[in-house]
Amino acid sequence: MLEIETVGEPGGEVGYDMPCTVGDRFDQIETPALVIDLDAFERNVARMRVASEQMGVRLRAHAKTHKSAAIALYQMEAGGACGVCCQKVAEAEVLVRGGVADILVSNEVIGEKKIERLARLAGRARMAVCVDDADNVADLSRIMARHGVSLDVLVEIDCGAGRCGVEPGASAVALAQAVDAAPHLVFAGIQAYHGKAQHIADPAERRAAIAASTEKAARTVSMLADVGLICRIVGGAGTGSFDLEGTSGLYTELQCGSYIFMDADYARIIGQGGGPLGGFEHALFVLTSVMSRAAPGRVVCDAGLKAHAVDSGLPTVFGRPDLAFSGISDEHGQIDDPAGTLRLGERLKLVPGHCDPTVNLHDWYVGLRRDRVETLWPVTARGKIW
Amino acid sequence: MLEIETVGEPGGEVGYDMPCTVGDRFDQIETPALVIDLDAFERNVARMRVASEQMGVRLRAHAKTHKSAAIALYQMEAGGACGVCCQKVAEAEVLVRGGVADILVSNEVIGEKKIERLARLAGRARMAVCVDDADNVADLSRIMARHGVSLDVLVEIDCGAGRCGVEPGASAVALAQAVDAAPHLVFAGIQAYHGKAQHIADPAERRAAIAASTEKAARTVSMLADVGLICRIVGGAGTGSFDLEGTSGLYTELQCGSYIFMDADYARIIGQGGGPLGGFEHALFVLTSVMSRAAPGRVVCDAGLKAHAVDSGLPTVFGRPDLAFSGISDEHGQIDDPAGTLRLGERLKLVPGHCDPTVNLHDWYVGLRRDRVETLWPVTARGKIW
Numbered sequence: 001m002l003e004i005e006t007v008g009e010p011g012g013e014v015g016y017d018m019p020c021t022v023g024d025r026f027d028q029i030e031t032p033a034l035v036i037d038l039d040a041f042e043r044n045v046a047r048m049r050v051a052s053e054q055m056g057v058r059l060r061a062h063a064k065t066h067k068s069a070a071i072a073l074y075q076m077e078a079g080g081a082c083g084v085c086c087q088k089v090a091e092a093e094v095l096v097r098g099g100v101a102d103i104l105v106s107n108e109v110i111g112e113k114k115i116e117r118l119a120r121l122a123g124r125a126r127m128a129v130c131v132d133d134a135d136n137v138a139d140l141s142r143i144m145a146r147h148g149v150s151l152d153v154l155v156e157i158d159c160g161a162g163r164c165g166v167e168p169g170a171s172a173v174a175l176a177q178a179v180d181a182a183p184h185l186v187f188a189g190i191q192a193y194h195g196k197a198q199h200i201a202d203p204a205e206r207r208a209a210i211a212a213s214t215e216k217a218a219r220t221v222s223m224l225a226d227v228g229l230i231c232r233i234v235g236g237a238g239t240g241s242f243d244l245e246g247t248s249g250l251y252t253e254l255q256c257g258s259y260i261f262m263d264a265d266y267a268r269i270i271g272q273g274g275g276p277l278g279g280f281e282h283a284l285f286v287l288t289s290v291m292s293r294a295a296p297g298r299v300v301c302d303a304g305l306k307a308h309a310v311d312s313g314l315p316t317v318f319g320r321p322d323l324a325f326s327g328i329s330d331e332h333g334q335i336d337d338p339a340g341t342l343r344l345g346e347r348l349k350l351v352p353g354h355c356d357p358t359v360n361l362h363d364w365y366v367g368l369r370r371d372r373v374e375t376l377w378p379v380t381a382r383g384k385i386w
Numbered sequence: 387m388l389e390i391e392t393v394g395e396p397g398g399e400v401g402y403d404m405p406c407t408v409g410d411r412f413d414q415i416e417t418p419a420l421v422i423d424l425d426a427f428e429r430n431v432a433r434m435r436v437a438s439e440q441m442g443v444r445l446r447a448h449a450k451t452h453k454s455a456a457i458a459l460y461q462m463e464a465g466g467a468c469g470v471c472c473q474k475v476a477e478a479e480v481l482v483r484g485g486v487a488d489i490l491v492s493n494e495v496i497g498e499k500k501i502e503r504l505a506r507l508a509g510r511a512r513m514a515v516c517v518d519d520a521d522n523v524a525d526l527s528r529i530m531a532r533h534g535v536s537l538d539v540l541v542e543i544d545c546g547a548g549r550c551g552v553e554p555g556a557s558a559v560a561l562a563q564a565v566d567a568a569p570h571l572v573f574a575g576i577q578a579y580h581g582k583a584q585h586i587a588d589p590a591e592r593r594a595a596i597a598a599s600t601e602k603a604a605r606t607v608s609m610l611a612d613v614g615l616i617c618r619i620v621g622g623a624g625t626g627s628f629d630l631e632g633t634s635g636l637y638t639e640l641q642c643g644s645y646i647f648m649d650a651d652y653a654r655i656i657g658q659g660g661g662p663l664g665g666f667e668h669a670l671f672v673l674t675s676v677m678s679r680a681a682p683g684r685v686v687c688d689a690g691l692k693a694h695a696v697d698s699g700l701p702t703v704f705g706r707p708d709l710a711f712s713g714i715s716d717e718h719g720q721i722d723d724p725a726g727t728l729r730l731g732e733r734l735k736l737v738p739g740h741c742d743p744t745v746n747l748h749d750w751y752v753g754l755r756r757d758r759v760e761t762l763w764p765v766t767a768r769g770k771i772w
Contacts, residue, residue, distance in 0.1 A: 015475070015476060015479055015499075015503045015772075016476070016479045016480070016483070019772040028499070030476075030499060030500065030772040031772055032771050032772060033772060064716065064717070087716070088717065089401070090402070090416075093401055093402045094402070097402070107677075107717065108677050108678055110677045110688075110730055110731050111675060111731050113401075113414070113416060114416065117401045132680040133678070133679070133680065135730060136730065158680065158681070162681070163678075163686055163715065163720070164678040164680060164686050165678075165680060166680050167680075195715065289496060289497060290496070291493075291494050291496045291550070292518055292519070292549075292550040292551075293519070294518040294544065294550060294551055294552050295544070295548070300549055300550050302496075303771075305695065305743045306743055306746045306769075306771050307771055309691060310697055311696060311714075328697075329549065329581065330450065330473070330742050330743060331450070331473040331474065331493065331771070332549055332550070334549070344519055344521060344522065345496050356692075356716050357691045357692055357716060360692045360747065361746065361747070361769065361771075362769060363769045382769075383692075383748060383749045383768075385418050385688075385689075385692050385693055385717070385747075386401075386405040386416040386417055
C-alpha cells in the first residue's frame with residue numbers, strides 16, 4: 001500500500017503553534033488534538049478504491065470532509081479518486097494551490113466576485129460547478145467569457161434533500177438547455193445528491209429513499225437525452241449510500257467524503273450487508289485528557305464545543321463502552337465513569353459525532369502510526385467558507 | 387469615546403486569505419463572514435465599564451468569547467477591565483504574545499507539559515489559575531518552583547454548575563490550605579462561576595439561582611477567613627447575571643464575555659429590569675448571501691454549520707422578523723421567506739445562537755463602521771484549544 005507522504009516537521013512552537021511535533025509519543029501530544037490513526041485511514045481509502053473499481057464507477061472524493069490538499073492528493077494517488085469535490089470557492093482555491101487539478105464545486109456559486117474567483121481557478125485547473133438558477137447561468141457564462149475560460153456545469157436537481165436544486169424533469173431540462181446554449185459553459189450532466197438519505201440508519205429504508213431519488217435522476221437523464229443533452233456526469237452519493245448509487249447503473253461519480261474517517265453518526269448506520277457501512281473503521285479521533293475528577297461517578301475532560309461539533313450528537317469514547325460522554329459546554333466535556341476508573345490526566349480517544357464540522361475546528365491533523373506522531377498535516381482549508 | 391485602534395490592512399489575498407479588505411463596502415464582503423458593528427460593540431464595552439464602576443467591582447473580561455488580543459487590550463484600555471480570563475493555556479500564550487499582561491486561566495490546567503507552558507507564561511505576565519485537586523496543586527507548585535516563578539491560585543468551587551470545582555465549604559478550605567502551604571503558589575481566593583444560571587431566561591428564577599450559588603460562595607469565604615485565608619479574589623459571573631454578583635457585596639471580579647457581542651441566546655434572556663440584559667445590543671453577525679431560491683417560500687443561504695455554532699439554537703435574521711432561519715447543514719442554511727421577498731445574492735445579517743463557539747469558526751473579524759470595512763482583526767486564538 002502506498003503510504004501517504006509524510007510532510008516534514010512543520011515549523012513552529014509546540015503549544016503556541018501546534019499540539020505536538022513529529023516523533024512525539026502518543027502521551028506527549030497536548031490535548032485536545034485531532035488525531036488520525038494512519039493505518040485505519042489508509043485501509044479506509046483502499047476499501048473505497050476497491051469498492052468503486054468493482055462497481056465500475058468513478059470516485060470523486062469529497063474534500064469538504066477533510067479540507068486538506070494533502071489528503072485530496074492521497075485520495076487521487078492511492079485511493080482511486082478521479083478528482084475531488086468541495087463546497088466553497090475558498091476551499092477550491094486552497095486545493096488548487098495545493099496541487100489538486102480536477103475539482104467540482106458541488107454547490108451553487110453566486111455573485112460577481114465569487115464567480116470571478118471561480119474563473120481564475122478555471123484558468124489553472126479543471127473546474128466544474130452546480131447551478132439551479134437561470135440568472136446564475138448567465139452570470140457564469142458572462143464572467144467565464146471575460147476570462148476566456150471554460151467551465152463544466154452540472155444542473156442540480158432536488159431529488160429528495162429539499163435544499164438546493166431545481167425540480168427533476170422539465171425544470172432541469174430547461175436549465176440544462178440554458179447551460180448548453182451559454183458560451184464558455186459546458187453542460188456536463190446532473191448533480192443528484194440526497195444528503196438526508198445518507199443518515200437513515202435502517203438499510204431497507206435507506207435503500208427505498210435512494211431508489212426514489214435515483215428514479216427522479218433517471219427520469220431527468222432520460223428527458224435530457226430526448227433533447228440531445230447527454231449526461232457525461234451523474235453525480236451524487238455519500239458514505240451512507242454509495243453502494244446503492246454505485247450499482248444503480250445510472251450514477252457515474254460518487255461523492256463520498258466521510259468514509260476516510262467515519263464518525264459516531266455513520267457508525268450507527270447499518271450497511272446493506274448488515275455490518276458497518278463499507279467495512280469502514282474509525283480513523284479520526286479527538287484526543288482528550290481528564291481535567292477534573294472532583295465529583296464522584298463522573299469526570300470532566302478538556303474537549304468541549306470548540307473541539308468537536310455536536311450537531312449529530314455527542315461523541316463516543318473509543319474502546320470504552322463502560323464510559324458515556326454525557327454533557328458538553330464550550331471547553332469541557334462530561335464523561336460518566338460510574339466505576340471511577342479514570343485518573344486525572346488520563347487520555348481518551350473520542351469519536352466525533354460528525355466528522356466534517358469537527359475537522360473544521362482544528363488547525364492540525366496529528367497523524368499517528370501506532371504510538372508515534374508520524375506527521376502533522378495542516379487543515380489547509382479550515383475556515384475557508386467564503 | 388476611545389475608538390479601537392485600527393489594525394493596518396492585513397497582508398494577503400482577498401479570497402484565498404480573507405473575505406474582504408479594509409475600505410471595502412458592505413456589499414463587497416465575500417460571504418459568509420463574521421462582522422462586528424463597531425459602533426454597537428464600542429457601546430457595549432462602555433456599558434459594562436460604567437456598570438462595573440457603579441457597582442464598585444473589577445471587570446476581568448472573558449477572552450474565551452473573542453479569542454483576540456486586540457479586543458482584550460481594548461477592553462483593558464477603554465472598557466475598564468483589570469485584565470482578562472481565558473480557558474486554555476494556548477489562548478493565554480496568544481494573549482501574552484499579543485501584549486496582555488494580566489490573565490486568569492479560569493480553568494484547571496493538568497499535566498506536566500501544560501503546566502510547564504503555564505510556568506513560562508508566569509515568567510512574562512501576571513498569571514492565575516484555578517484548581518480542584520490536591521495532586522494538581524502539588525504539580526503546579528513543583529513546576530513553578532523549577533521555573534522560579536510565582537502563580538496566583540483560585541480554588542474553584544462547584545456552586546451549582548455541576549462541572550469542575552470542589553464542594554463548597556470544608557473541601558474548599560482543605561484545598562486552599564494545601565495551596566497556601568505550597569511553595570511558589572499564592573492563594574488568591576475562590577472561583578465561583580455558575581454557568582448554567584447565565585442562561586435562565588426568567589429574571590426571578592435567575593436571581594434565585596445566583597442567590598443560592600452566592601450563599602455557597604459566601605459560606606466558603608467565611609470558613610476560609612476562619613482559618614486565616616483571605617480571598618482577595620472572589621471570581622465568577624457572566625453576562626446573564628453580572629448585575630447580581632456585582633451587587634452581592636461578595637464577588638470582587640466579574641468574568642463577563644458575551645456582553646461585547648450579544649447573541650440570540652442571550653437576547654432571549656430578560657434583564658432584572660425587564661429589558662435586555664445590561665442594555666447590550668447585537669454587535670456580532672454572520673453575514674450571509676442567498677445562494678438558491680429554487681423552491682417557493684424558502685431560500686438557501688451560504689452559512690451553515692461551519693459558519694455558526696448551533697448548540698444554543700439556530701441564528702435569527704437581524705431586523706427581519708418576517709424571515710425565519712429554519713434549517714442548517716454543513717454549508718447551507720434554510721430561511722423561510724413565505725412572501726418571496728429575497729433575491730438571489732441578497733445579503734442578510736444573522737445573529738448567531740451562541741457567540742463563543744461561532745467566533746471560534748472564523749479566521750477574521752470584519753469590523754464595520756456603518757457601511758465600510760474599517761478593520762480586519764484576526765481571531766488570533768481561534769483553534770487554540772490545547
